[in-house]
Amino acid sequence: xxxxxxxxxxxxxxxxxxxxxxxxxxxxxxxxxxxxxxxxxxxxxxxxxxxxxxxxxxxxxxxxxxxxxxxxxxxxxxxxxxxxxxxxxxxxxxxxxxxxxxxxxxxxxxxxxxxxxxxxxxxxxxxxxxxxxxxxxxxxxxxxxxxxxxxxxxxxxxxxxxxxxxxxxxxxxxxxxxxxxxxxxxxxxxxxxxxxxxxxxxxxxxxxxxxxxxxxxxxxxxxxxxxxx
Amino acid sequence: xxxxxxxxxxxxxxxxxxxxxxxxxxxxxxxxxxxxxxxxxxxxxxxxxxxxxxxxxxxxxxxxxxxxxxxxxxxxxxxxxxxxxxxxxxxxxxxxxxxxxxxxxxxxxxxxxxxxxxxxxxxxxxxxxxxxxxxxxxxxxxxxxxxxxxxxxxxxxxxxxxxxxxxxxxxxxxxxxxxxxxxxxxxxxxxxxxxxxxxxxxxxxxxxxxxxxxxxxxxxxxxxxxxxxxxxxxxxxxxxxxxxxxxxxxxxxxxxxxxxxxxxxxxxxxxxxxxxxxxxxxxxxxxxxxxxxxxxxxxxxxxxxxxxxxxxx
Numbered sequence: 323x324x325x326x327x328x329x330x331x332x333x334x335x336x337x338x339x340x341x342x343x344x345x346x347x348x349x350x351x352x353x354x355x356x357x358x359x360x361x362x363x364x365x366x367x368x369x370x371x372x373x374x375x376x377x378x379x380x381x382x383x384x385x386x387x388x389x390x391x392x393x394x395x396x397x398x399x400x401x402x403x404x405x406x407x408x409x410x411x412x413x414x415x416x417x418x419x420x421x422x423x424x425x426x427x428x429x430x431x432x433x434x435x436x437x438x439x440x441x442x443x444x445x446x447x448x449x450x451x452x453x454x455x456x457x458x459x460x461x462x463x464x465x466x467x468x469x470x471x472x473x474x475x476x477x478x479x480x481x482x483x484x485x486x487x488x489x490x491x492x493x494x495x496x497x498x499x500x501x502x503x504x505x506x507x508x509x510x511x512x513x514x515x516x517x518x519x520x521x522x523x524x525x526x527x528x529x530x531x532x533x534x535x536x537x538x539x540x541x542x543x544x545x546x547x548x549x550x551x
Numbered sequence: 552x553x554x555x556x557x558x559x560x561x562x563x564x565x566x567x568x569x570x571x572x573x574x575x576x577x578x579x580x581x582x583x584x585x586x587x588x589x590x591x592x593x594x595x596x597x598x599x600x601x602x603x604x605x606x607x608x609x610x611x612x613x614x615x616x617x618x619x620x621x622x623x624x625x626x627x628x629x630x631x632x633x634x635x636x637x638x639x640x641x642x643x644x645x646x647x648x649x650x651x652x653x654x655x656x657x658x659x660x661x662x663x664x665x666x667x668x669x670x671x672x673x674x675x676x677x678x679x680x681x682x683x684x685x686x687x688x689x690x691x692x693x694x695x696x697x698x699x700x701x702x703x704x705x706x707x708x709x710x711x712x713x714x715x716x717x718x719x720x721x722x723x724x725x726x727x728x729x730x731x732x733x734x735x736x737x738x739x740x741x742x743x744x745x746x747x748x749x750x751x752x753x754x755x756x757x758x759x760x761x762x763x764x765x766x767x768x769x770x771x772x773x774x775x776x777x778x779x780x781x782x783x784x785x786x787x788x789x790x791x792x793x794x795x796x797x798x799x800x801x802x803x804x805x806x807x808x809x810x811x812x813x814x815x816x817x818x819x820x821x822x823x824x825x826x827x828x829x830x831x832x833x834x835x836x837x838x839x840x841x842x843x844x845x846x847x848x849x850x851x852x853x854x855x856x857x858x859x860x861x862x863x864x
Contacts, residue, residue: 334696435637454632457624461561462714
């Protein structure tokens with residue numbers, strides 16, 4: 323009896339440890355390059371910081387098209403500066419919005435599967451009905467771009483206008499609204515797209531790549547102004 | 552930057568209370584099982600300390616879950632967490648552990664208090680009586696499963712936070728162990744406090760047994776906290792910034808040194824060491840030492856949760 327109990331306990335423990343290690347290694351963050359063979363589309367975006375003038379037209383267009391309530395936003399233009407002495411002054415602008423990570427931490431931690439990666443387009447999206455509002459995704463996102471929509475009470479974020487513009491065959495609202503064409507949106511898998519051409523012609527960087535999230539928001543770095551450490 | 556409100560803060564104090572209560576429940580059960588297994592055997596149900604643990608464990612876990620549900624932005628949709636599972640989500644796995652833990656907890660309590668329950672039932676509800684008798688036959692297996700589940704639950708709250716890759720203080724491999732050990736010690740303290748409040752003998756074998764485990768446990772906890780912060784500081788970069796921000800000057804630095812290290816660890820350790828060589832334990836002594844431990848663990852949960860979210864990568 324004593325012997326079999328001990329064996330049983332050991333077995334339970336081993337099983338538990340095995341199951342947890344198995345599920346963790348299966349996680350999207352562990353390098354998993356299994357391509358989606360069926361989908362022809364993988365959307366991405368480039369923000370050219372040299373062209374952006376920080377007018378916030380993109381932010382307002384997004385709010386209008388996606389009905390984002392006041393007080394929260396899917397998209398922010400972060401301003402740093404001014405650099406230099408007047409009249410030789412300049413600012414830097416950085417787009418802060420969902421990066422549509424290939425290995426999205428928010429998708430990994432979501433307990434109900436409400437945060438998911440759309441297999442057809444690579445867009446990180448939210449199932450509104452499934453979200454219970456535990457805010458685990460908000461805490462897990464290293465880019466801090468998720469928020470609770472005060473009207474729907476669900477986790478909300480940029481979805482490249484999947485539900486609004488893309489459905490109509492249009493580019494995302496921010497891209498269309500940008501007066502200086504600082505934003506380029508397109509399909510990474512299409513070698514003839516403006517997006518891929520731009521990525522091949524200008525050096526770009528992505529934010530926090532060392533976390534292994536493989537974001538799909540690219541930035542063309544600003545070369546004006548001071549050198550910062 | 553204010554201590555309780557700052558940019559990037561997602562999880563507030565209700566989550567800290569939940570983390571505290573889940574660990575406390577797991578710890579109380581763990582020590583009740585140890586008491587029965589090593590000291591009390593068939594007499595366990597008489598012991599006010601085991602009774603206290605049997606009251607505290609379910610109340611703590613229900614209370615914690617209640618707080619968690621109310622903290623959702625859509626509390627009425629909480630059942631979706633029980634229906635949909637995501638195998639890569641620590642929270643999903645934790646919910647499974649919590650569910651299984653509650654089943655095992657009540658099965659174990661039915662085994663321990665089977666005589667009382669059967670007496671209370673008398674001739675009524677024969678199927679309940681026969682079910683309890685069947686459970687009693689499975690007690691060894693139920694106890695074993697409950698030990699594993701209570702340890703899993705204690706560690707789970709740590710894994711929940713360490714899955715947040717953007718915060719170096721939380722995304723730390725020592726955190727689940729630290730939460731497990733501190734959770735167990737809070738459960739021990741709650742069991743002692745509840746036991747003496749239920750008029751248990753403050754100098755009884757239960758208290759001596761738990762106190763005997765408490766000294767090495769506090770030492771391990773101090774070692775884990777040391778490893779936790781030295782590990783962060785030696786990692787450099789934002790990890791170092793996060794660690795020094797947390798235990799340096801300011802509100803949370805005071806909470807850490809005064810509350811967690813002072814009240815929560817040093818005072819109980821000193822009291823335990825002193826009691827080991829001195830005479831009888833009194834009610835006040837047991838109650839005050841246990842309260843210090845509880846306060847310390849509660850402050851540790853708040854400290855980790857808030858300072859953890861202060862510095863991101």
